[in-house]
Amino acid sequence: AQSVTQLDSHVSVSEGTPVLLRCNYSSSYSPSLFWYVQHPNKGLQLLLKYTSAATLVKGINGFEAEFKKSETSFHLTKPSAHMSDAAEYFCVVSEAGGSYIPTFGRGTSLIVHP
């Protein structure tokens, strides 16, 4: 069975400092992993995806994530936070054994201070 754990419900950073949002997954098969962002009262926007190609994945707006099979992790990072990054972030796993049904983590709220 597939599952995702987002290790922090809230992360608070200052503008211009690095961002780290942590995600661990459980999967019996080779998983595909995704990060989505949701700004207040908006829909879901795909930030980046890992689908068994390069383990370091670059996404939009300067975000990237690294797939680490040995640690079952897919943490999201950004070198320098911007005020516009304040939002809810979701880690999602999808695998063949789960019929590729997207399974969401509970989300991490990123707060960016001026």
Add this chain to the structure above:
Amino acid sequence: NAGVTQTPKFQVLKTGQSMTLQCAQDMNHNSMYWYRQDPGMGLRLIYYSASEGTTDKGEVPNGYNVSRLNKREFSLRLESAAPSQTSVYFCASRTTGIPEAFFGQGTRLTVV
């Protein structure tokens, strides 16, 4: 290319009323999904349809029914709305063999 379209975008219901949330996709996808989003819970799967003519329960199906009307459309029905069904509902679709799903913009439902 519209992608996944949900209607309505907003709805207020009284307890006990019924309504149907509509979802349509124009990408010729086989699989379609309904999720609900609640604070601190992420998105939880209500029902899904792996292909036209099939539907299956997800994690939180109680109080809901679905219909896969054709390949394009997948509707979610609340027969007797309850305040606990106040949520944001998302529809998604995906093509066979490709992990990435595409999401609609959501329907914000309030049951009073």
